[in-house]
Amino acid sequence: MTTTSGTTDSLAVAQRSLGDSAVRYPLWPPLTSGCPKTSTEDVAYPAEVDYAYDRVPAGFFDQRLPHTGHERWAPLLPPLLAPGLGEGGTPLVELEPGVYVKDESRNPTWSHKDRLNRCTVSAALGAGAPGVVVASSGNHGASAAAFAARAGLRCVVLADPGVPPAMDAFLRAYGAVVLPVPKAARWPLTRRIAERFGLHPVSNMTRTHTGHAFGAEGYKTVAYEIHAELGVPAAVFVPTGYGELLFGIGKGFAELRRLGVTDRVPPLIACEPAAGGPLAAALDRGLPATRVEVGATGADGIACAVSGYRGVLAVRDSGGRSMLLTDECLRAAQAELARAGMWAELSAAAGLAGLRSCAVGEFDGPVVCVSTSSGFKGRGVGEDRSEPVPPEWEAVRARLRAAGLDD
Amino acid sequence: MTTTSGTTDSLAVAQRSLGDSAVRYPLWPPLTSGCPKTSTEDVAYPAEVDYAYDRVPAGFFDQRLPHTGHERWAPLLPPLLAPGLGEGGTPLVELEPGVYVKDESRNPTWSHKDRLNRCTVSAALGAGAPGVVVASSGNHGASAAAFAARAGLRCVVLADPGVPPAMDAFLRAYGAVVLPVPKAARWPLTRRIAERFGLHPVSNMTRTHTGHAFGAEGYKTVAYEIHAELGVPAAVFVPTGYGELLFGIGKGFAELRRLGVTDRVPPLIACEPAAGGPLAAALDRGLPATRVEVGATGADGIACAVSGYRGVLAVRDSGGRSMLLTDECLRAAQAELARAGMWAELSAAAGLAGLRSCAVGEFDGPVVCVSTSSGFKGRGVGEDRSEPVPPEWEAVRARLRAAGLDD
Numbered sequence: 001m002t003t004t005s006g007t008t009d010s011l012a013v014a015q016r017s018l019g020d021s022a023v024r025y026p027l028w029p030p031l032t033s034g035c036p037k038t039s040t041e042d043v044a045y046p047a048e049v050d051y052a053y054d055r056v057p058a059g060f061f062d063q064r065l066p067h068t069g070h071e072r073w074a075p076l077l078p079p080l081l082a083p084g085l086g087e088g089g090t091p092l093v094e095l096e097p098g099v100y101v102k103d104e105s106r107n108p109t110w111s112h113k114d115r116l117n118r119c120t121v122s123a124a125l126g127a128g129a130p131g132v133v134v135a136s137s138g139n140h141g142a143s144a145a146a147f148a149a150r151a152g153l154r155c156v157v158l159a160d161p162g163v164p165p166a167m168d169a170f171l172r173a174y175g176a177v178v179l180p181v182p183k184a185a186r187w188p189l190t191r192r193i194a195e196r197f198g199l200h201p202v203s204n205m206t207r208t209h210t211g212h213a214f215g216a217e218g219y220k221t222v223a224y225e226i227h228a229e230l231g232v233p234a235a236v237f238v239p240t241g242y243g244e245l246l247f248g249i250g251k252g253f254a255e256l257r258r259l260g261v262t263d264r265v266p267p268l269i270a271c272e273p274a275a276g277g278p279l280a281a282a283l284d285r286g287l288p289a290t291r292v293e294v295g296a297t298g299a300d301g302i303a304c305a306v307s308g309y310r311g312v313l314a315v316r317d318s319g320g321r322s323m324l325l326t327d328e329c330l331r332a333a334q335a336e337l338a339r340a341g342m343w344a345e346l347s348a349a350a351g352l353a354g355l356r357s358c359a360v361g362e363f364d365g366p367v368v369c370v371s372t373s374s375g376f377k378g379r380g381v382g383e384d385r386s387e388p389v390p391p392e393w394e395a396v397r398a399r400l401r402a403a404g405l406d407d
Numbered sequence: 408m409t410t411t412s413g414t415t416d417s418l419a420v421a422q423r424s425l426g427d428s429a430v431r432y433p434l435w436p437p438l439t440s441g442c443p444k445t446s447t448e449d450v451a452y453p454a455e456v457d458y459a460y461d462r463v464p465a466g467f468f469d470q471r472l473p474h475t476g477h478e479r480w481a482p483l484l485p486p487l488l489a490p491g492l493g494e495g496g497t498p499l500v501e502l503e504p505g506v507y508v509k510d511e512s513r514n515p516t517w518s519h520k521d522r523l524n525r526c527t528v529s530a531a532l533g534a535g536a537p538g539v540v541v542a543s544s545g546n547h548g549a550s551a552a553a554f555a556a557r558a559g560l561r562c563v564v565l566a567d568p569g570v571p572p573a574m575d576a577f578l579r580a581y582g583a584v585v586l587p588v589p590k591a592a593r594w595p596l597t598r599r600i601a602e603r604f605g606l607h608p609v610s611n612m613t614r615t616h617t618g619h620a621f622g623a624e625g626y627k628t629v630a631y632e633i634h635a636e637l638g639v640p641a642a643v644f645v646p647t648g649y650g651e652l653l654f655g656i657g658k659g660f661a662e663l664r665r666l667g668v669t670d671r672v673p674p675l676i677a678c679e680p681a682a683g684g685p686l687a688a689a690l691d692r693g694l695p696a697t698r699v700e701v702g703a704t705g706a707d708g709i710a711c712a713v714s715g716y717r718g719v720l721a722v723r724d725s726g727g728r729s730m731l732l733t734d735e736c737l738r739a740a741q742a743e744l745a746r747a748g749m750w751a752e753l754s755a756a757a758g759l760a761g762l763r764s765c766a767v768g769e770f771d772g773p774v775v776c777v778s779t780s781s782g783f784k785g786r787g788v789g790e791d792r793s794e795p796v797p798p799e800w801e802a803v804r805a806r807l808r809a810a811g812l813d814d
């Protein structure tokens with residue numbers, strides 16, 4: 001079960017720069033604007049958390065424990081000061097032999113973001129902040145609002161005025177203050193609200209993406225869980241926006257190798273919408289991070305104009321690559337997931353879309369496609385209705401026959 | 408992980424009437440209209456599944472297995488012929504010391520109904536039907552559609568024309584044929600479609616509620632899971648519509664007692680909306696099932712005009728009782744869940760509403776409130792929007808101060 005108090009048996013010892021791992025900081029206060037020492041005018045470098053890996057108990061990964069959320073992995077996470085909601089522990093659903101979907105819609109607020117926000121809200125609590133502020137028009141904002149509410153903290157969400165109707169209700173559901181503001185104003189306002197109101201920022205505030213130093217650590221548990229069921233897969237396909245999920249999964253597998261539990265890491269395939277794709281552009285141009293114009297796409301959750309260095313590291317260190325997926329390709333993958341009983345938002349289908357764009361037989365062994373979130377969150381949901389049918393038998397029969405059913 | 412094929416290592420041996428346990432039927436074909444022999448003009452008696460309990464392996468309930476959905480409990484379920492989606496395995500979230508929420512929104516289609524539909528769609532497959540038909544304006548319909556899609560079966564949903572917008576999209580998401588028809592026409596049309604099109608009915612078709620003989624068996628896993636984490640709680644509060652969930656949980660605990668794993672069962676508290684409450688009325692009048700007028704309520708998911716005998720049995724055999732909750736009381740519980748990080752639809756909050764309507768200290772030991780589904784499914788979701796704020800600092804500051812935040 002998950003309890004109302006957090007747990008503190010973390011082996012986290014310090015923060016360090018992803019720009020230069022020799023640049024270290026104390027664990028507290030959490031770095032919420034990346035690494036100030038290594039960041040330049042052009043590129044902000046994120047920070048990460050380091051652990052006393054030599055103190056991880058023997059057999060730690062072998063234990064079969066009941067599902068208890070992040071607590072299961074507390075030693076390798078930042079201190080879990082905020083109470084949990086049973087985040088993580090999501091199933092691997094087989095799509096066909098050797099192809100698995102990691103269904104992240106099974107989290108407390110029905111997206112992967114809960115793994116991150118258990119960590120960021122814990123950071124806010126540890127930092128003594130009265131609440132959190134987050135720029136998000138979706139999963140991140142609602143998830144932060146839920147964990148903040150559970151921890152007794154306030155939450156302010158800077159949202160896009162064009163957020164889909166059901167998502168708008170979702171953002172407000174946990175008592176957050178939701179402020180729809182133009183997209184360009186969100187990051188500067190996050191910083192100003194953080195500074196003036198003392199709220200802890202749990203999303204990005206820098207020119208290229210850095211986010212919160214503790215957040216991506218929560219995604220390592222995706223790797224731990226996949227490994228517990230499948231070992232090291234032949235590849236992991238990850239819907240990619242700012243690259244935090246990608247990085248966290250990569251770091252989790254890298255830790256398993258470092259601790260001698262496995263001897264290799266899977267290639268991580270970053271799956272971005274073709275309408276944007278700043279990570280693909282950064283990799284192409286050999287840059288740590290870059291900016292692109294974002295065209296029209298329905299994949300709102302991962303349609304980002306800037307990337308962060310985490311994405312480049314994750315692809316490079318895993319021997320992976322990045323892929324750009326058209327909306328047509330994303331819709332086909334979304335439809336395939338629905339036919340398999342999983343209703344995913346368009347962004348969430350990017351992992352499977354990536355796999356379906358690869359040559360058949362390219363991977364020797366099981367592959368995992370992460371599906372990040374539920375279909376309730378998509379654009380257009382709630383905007384059209386089913387057409388009523390008169391209850392007379394002939395009308396009903398005609399509709400069923402038109403749908404291809406035979407009487 | 409969950410695989411694309413089902414499992415058949417079930418110990419199910421027969422069906423039997425809940426009206427008279429001496430009246431038995433072969434396991435196949437599944438009874439979809441209750442027990443024809445014991446049902447009368449006034450009351451239709453449901454059927455249930457019987458098992459070879461003497462063949463349950465020793466230590467069966469002690470095994471710590473990874474989360475794999477119903478497979479974990481296959482011997483005590485009907486044959487799981489349809490592939491699963493990792494249903495069940497939901498967390499117990501502590502609200503306060505000794506008060507736990509069983510968060511059923513963590514299922515594949517985000518409600519408890521997935522536990523039922525893994526069983527009913529398996530029955531359809533076993534019966535050789537080309538698809539299923541279901542009368543539902545919500546969770547049951549979408550869940551049936553998802554499992555049917557995964558099994559390669561068609562699905563027809565007879566829905567209420569007034570279904571909330573996000574729910575309408577949800578019902579259509581898995582490729583089901585959705586027919587909005589007047590409520591009074593739903594059960595007769597279910598029967599006619601089943602007869603004429605050969606579709607397997609997975610919801611009710613009888614005058615008082617019977618439903619599918621295999622369906623409620625899937626809810627037993629809620630009891631198994633609660634027991635694995637907490638032992639036998641002091642009470643379980645269950646949102647109650649037709650009483651299938653209530654019955655399944657009660658049967659699960661009764662089996663644990665029968666198999667010598669525990670020595671008692673928890674009292675089950677049936678929580679119905681005060682606007683309806685046919686189970687409370689049946690208990691009051693000493694009837695196996697009855698009918699009431701349903702007034703206005705936002706608790707659509709459990710606002711039922713008729714009850715079924717399952718509910719009476721579950722309350723009586725567990726030494727429980729029934730409670731009627733006003734919408735005001737349901738809304739307060741819904742708000743309490745949201746403050747704890749769980750966005751539940753109004754019906755889903757009925758369990759907690761029941762507990763909060765009891766005297767403090769009435770129960771000696773931990774209590775569990777089942778929360779059946781997510782807030783996305785509620786009426787009104789997607790119908791109003793957050794008010795945009797100009798991005799100028801003074802406007803933002805004013806909104807935050809108005810919300811009680813201090814700079």
